[in-house]
Amino acid sequence: MASGEEKRRLTILGSTGSIGTNTLDVIERLGGRTNFEIAALTGNGNISLLAEQARRLGAEFAVTADEERFRELKDALGGSGIAVAAGRSGLIEAAERDAGWVMAAIVGNAGLAPTLAAARRGADIALANKECLVSAGSLFLEAIRKGGGRLLPVDSEHNAIFQVLENEQRHAVERIILTASGGPFRTKSLEEMRHVTADIARAHPNWSMGLKISIDSASMFNKALEMVEARHLFGLRPDQIEVIVHPQSVIHSMVGYSDGSVLAQLGCPDMRTAIGYALSYPKRCALPIDRLDFAKLARLDFEAPDENRFPAIGLARRAMEAGGVQGAVLNGSKETALEAFIKGRIGFLAMAEIVEKVMDALADLPAAVTMDDVFAADEKARHTAAGLIK
Numbered sequence: 001m002a003s004g005e006e007k008r009r010l011t012i013l014g015s016t017g018s019i020g021t022n023t024l025d026v027i028e029r030l031g032g033r034t035n036f037e038i039a040a041l042t043g044n045g046n047i048s049l050l051a052e053q054a055r056r057l058g059a060e061f062a063v064t065a066d067e068e069r070f071r072e073l074k075d076a077l078g079g080s081g082i083a084v085a086a087g088r089s090g091l092i093e094a095a096e097r098d099a100g101w102v103m104a105a106i107v108g109n110a111g112l113a114p115t116l117a118a119a120r121r122g123a124d125i126a127l128a129n130k131e132c133l134v135s136a137g138s139l140f141l142e143a144i145r146k147g148g149g150r151l152l153p154v155d156s157e158h159n160a161i162f163q164v165l166e167n168e169q170r171h172a173v174e175r176i177i178l179t180a181s182g183g184p185f186r187t188k189s190l191e192e193m194r195h196v197t198a199d200i201a202r203a204h205p206n207w208s209m210g211l212k213i214s215i216d217s218a219s220m221f222n223k224a225l226e227m228v229e230a231r232h233l234f235g236l237r238p239d240q241i242e243v244i245v246h247p248q249s250v251i252h253s254m255v256g257y258s259d260g261s262v263l264a265q266l267g268c269p270d271m272r273t274a275i276g277y278a279l280s281y282p283k284r285c286a287l288p289i290d291r292l293d294f295a296k297l298a299r300l301d302f303e304a305p306d307e308n309r310f311p312a313i314g315l316a317r318r319a320m321e322a323g324g325v326q327g328a329v330l331n332g333s334k335e336t337a338l339e340a341f342i343k344g345r346i347g348f349l350a351m352a353e354i355v356e357k358v359m360d361a362l363a364d365l366p367a368a369v370t371m372d373d374v375f376a377a378d379e380k381a382r383h384t385a386a387g388l389i390k
């Protein structure tokens with residue numbers, strides 16, 4: 001930042017998670033408190049980390065989503081002058097504080113309401129929380145448009161596409177190709193996957209991420225959500241969205257144009273590149289993190305996804321083709337099934353079976369007119385999925 005320039009005011013929703021801590025790392029590498037003011041930080045269960053972050057970065061406001069942990073957070077920040085709140089209303093208050101850039105990094109549908117609140121007041125939204133677009137799609141985009149802020153994709157695949165998609169060439173986009181690592185079970189048989197535990201499923205081969213997205217990568221539900229996310233973000237038809245398994249996670253995604261060209265963005269599997277891009281956009285920042293070493297890499301591999309072993313991909317295509325609230329149904333039922341898998345109540349393969357059954361049961365739900373319809377569809381999907389779990 002040149003001297004005389006004002007500090008940038010930021011809020012990080014989900015600062016204690018994997019994306020949240022990477023965001024704070026980028027901010028600190030770019031000058032920390034010298035260049036940035038932190039309007040608000042939010043977390044859920046990790047009170048000690050939230051308090052430590054708020055003190056370290058001089059945040060004005062710290063919020064835990066867990067109402068029962070309010071006193072604990074208040075005590076941890078005693079004497080600091082940092083304002084404290086808890087619960088859903090606290091999250092909304094954090095999102096509504098006057099920060100020009102908001103990182104949306106709460107996990108799951110819990111991130112939708114606060115991210116919407118930030119979008120409605122016109123903040124630039126750095127979107128890691130893919131569930132906002134999967135569940136609320138065009139209504140979420142409309143909130144961004146009406147608010148007047150920018151939507152800056154952080155999910156590595158969508159950030160890659162955002163980097164190589166020139167606005168003047170959008171009419172010539174033929175397809176986008178989302179890369180997928182294939183997860184820890186890329187070469188496993190259905191029979192081997194049937195008996196895996198959450199601890200085995202969470203071990204991603206390339207990326208260090210939160211528990212839920214790591215397991216979603218193993219089932220390829222992460223890629224399923226990303227297909228729906230990409231459809232909304234880039235305004236494409238379902239048949240323009242392809243998935244290719246690329247086990248090294250070095251090509252983060254690609255855009256195919258009408259002249260046969262394919263443009264890709266490459267980098268180490270490190271989310272700080274995507275976060276730094278969203279933080280500096282439309283400029284680029286200087287980030288001292290690892291660089292790709294092509295000689296060491298030697299090769300890049302590709303294979304078609306196996307939809308028999310990974311039915312999530314077909315379920316995403318079905319949700320995209322049906323449109324309406326089917327994204328919310330896909331995500332809500334998946335979140336319920338995922339929580340049941342993490343608790344050991346259902347097996348790994350049952351997650352996709354449950355989502356499919358819920359999509360069958362709720363295929364006729366009408367399209368959403370308001371956000372309340374989206375929340376109602378999400379609730380119905382969770383309730384229906386819970387009914388299938390003994």
Ligand SMILES: NC(=O)C1=CN([C@@H]2O[C@H](COP(=O)(O)OP(=O)(O)OC[C@H]3O[C@@H](n4cnc5c(N)ncnc54)[C@H](OP(=O)(O)O)[C@@H]3O)[C@@H](O)[C@H]2O)C=CC1
Binds near residue numbers: 210
């Ligand atoms: N991790 C990654 O590299 C990537 C993540 N994403 C997406 O980014 C989002 C965040 O993922 P990730 O950082 O891995 O997740 P984590 O689980 O690591 O972190 C989630 C954050 O949300 C908070 N949180 C948890 N539950 C709630 C709740 N009910 N209400 C409010 N806040 C809550 C957590 O608080 P606490 O920890 O204090 O409990 C934490 O701050 C997800 O949508 C994910 O799909 C996308 C691409 C890559």
Ligand SMILES: CC(=O)[C@@H](O)[C@H](O)COP(=O)(O)O
Binds near residue numbers: 217
């Ligand atoms: C880093 C990121 O964006 C994740 O969504 C990642 O892509 C997960 O890897 P999979 O390709 O295995 O789902």
Ligand SMILES: [Mn+2]
Binds near residue numbers: 155156157226
């Ligand atoms: Mn991703």
